[in-house]
Amino acid sequence: MRHLPAPLRRHLTAIRALAVLTVLLGLLYPLAVTGVARLLAPGGAGGSIVRSGDREVGSAIIGQSFTDAAGAPVATYFQSRPSAAGDGYDPTSTGASNLGPEDVVDTLPVPGAVNEDGEPDEGRLSLLTRVCARSKAVGELEGVSGARPYCTPEGTGAVLKVFPGRAVSVNQACPATPFLTSYRGLPVRCATPGEDHAAGLTVPVRGNAGAPAVPADAVTASGSGLDPHISPAYAALQAPRVARERGIALAEVRRTIAEHTTGRALGFMGEPAVNVLELNLALDNARPR
Structure with missing residues (x-):
C-alpha cells in the first residue's frame, strides 16, 4: 500500500470508507432502528396495518x-x-398541492385547444374554486348548504378582474351568467377562455354567505395528503x-x-x-x- 502512487492510495481509501459507511449506515443502522421499533411498537413498525378477519383492509396511518x-x-x-x-x-x-390563499383565478380550458401531449386543454382550477366545488358537492351529499364566502352558487371562485369601464367574472366561462350584474357601477360579464386578464385588478367577492355548514377539512387536503x-x-x-x-x-x-x-x-x-x-x-x- 505504501508503494502505491499517492492518487491511487487516496482512491482506495475512499473506496474503503464508502464500503464501511454503506454497511454501517445503509445496513446495520436501519436494521437496529427497525428492530427497536418492532420491540416498542410492533404495529407501527409494520405500517399499522388494519385487518378485517384475514384481510388487510388498509393502514391506520x-x-x-x-x-x-x-x-x-x-x-x-x-x-x-x-x-x-x-x-x-x-x-x-x-x-400538498402547494397552492396558497392567493390562488383564486382559474385558467379556463380553451375549446379545441390541445396541450403539449396532444390532449384536450383542461385548464387549471384555482385553490379557491376547488374548495368551492368540494363544498357544493359535500353539501349536496349531506343535504346541507354548501355555500361559502367567496364562492358562487355554481361552485366556482367568486372573483372579478376589474378594468377601466368593465369587470370580468374570470372563473365563469361564457355563456355563464356572472354571479354579479355590476360592481361599483361597472358592468360584469363572463370570461372568454384564452382571454388575457392579467392586467386587471383581482377582486375576490365575499358575498353574503354566513358561517359554512361544511367543515374546512371536508374541502381541503392535509399537508401530507395522507391524513x-x-x-x-x-x-x-x-x-x-x-x-x-x-x-x-x-x-x-x-x-x-x-x-x-x-x-x-x-x-x-x-x-x-x-x-x-x-x-x-x-x-x-x-x-x-
Missing part, C-alpha cells in the same frame, strides 16, 4: 377513499378528507346520511363516532380526530351491510 368505480362517494360509508397525493392517498406522491382522520364536526355532518343508508339508529352511529374519536396529544397538542377507516370498519363489523 394512511387515509383512503371510500368511493365506487366512477369515483362517487359510497353513501353507506363516512368519507375521508380530500387528498393531493397523486391520485389520492398515494404514499409515493405524498405532499387518515377527519374532524368530529365532519363526522357529525355525515352521521345522519350513514345512519339512513345503513338503516340503523343515528344514536348508534354517533356512539361509534365517539368511540373512535381520539383527543389531543398529551392533552393539549393538536385537535380531536376520527380515524375514518377504523370508524367504517367498526360499523361494518357491528352491522354487516
Whole structure:
C-alpha cells in the first residue's frame, strides 16, 4: 500500500470508507432502528396495518377513499378528507398541492385547444374554486348548504378582474351568467377562455354567505395528503346520511363516532380526530351491510 502512487492510495481509501459507511449506515443502522421499533411498537413498525378477519383492509396511518368505480362517494360509508397525493392517498406522491390563499383565478380550458401531449386543454382550477366545488358537492351529499364566502352558487371562485369601464367574472366561462350584474357601477360579464386578464385588478367577492355548514377539512387536503382522520364536526355532518343508508339508529352511529374519536396529544397538542377507516370498519363489523 505504501508503494502505491499517492492518487491511487487516496482512491482506495475512499473506496474503503464508502464500503464501511454503506454497511454501517445503509445496513446495520436501519436494521437496529427497525428492530427497536418492532420491540416498542410492533404495529407501527409494520405500517399499522388494519385487518378485517384475514384481510388487510388498509393502514391506520394512511387515509383512503371510500368511493365506487366512477369515483362517487359510497353513501353507506363516512368519507375521508380530500387528498393531493397523486391520485389520492398515494404514499409515493405524498405532499400538498402547494397552492396558497392567493390562488383564486382559474385558467379556463380553451375549446379545441390541445396541450403539449396532444390532449384536450383542461385548464387549471384555482385553490379557491376547488374548495368551492368540494363544498357544493359535500353539501349536496349531506343535504346541507354548501355555500361559502367567496364562492358562487355554481361552485366556482367568486372573483372579478376589474378594468377601466368593465369587470370580468374570470372563473365563469361564457355563456355563464356572472354571479354579479355590476360592481361599483361597472358592468360584469363572463370570461372568454384564452382571454388575457392579467392586467386587471383581482377582486375576490365575499358575498353574503354566513358561517359554512361544511367543515374546512371536508374541502381541503392535509399537508401530507395522507391524513387518515377527519374532524368530529365532519363526522357529525355525515352521521345522519350513514345512519339512513345503513338503516340503523343515528344514536348508534354517533356512539361509534365517539368511540373512535381520539383527543389531543398529551392533552393539549393538536385537535380531536376520527380515524375514518377504523370508524367504517367498526360499523361494518357491528352491522354487516
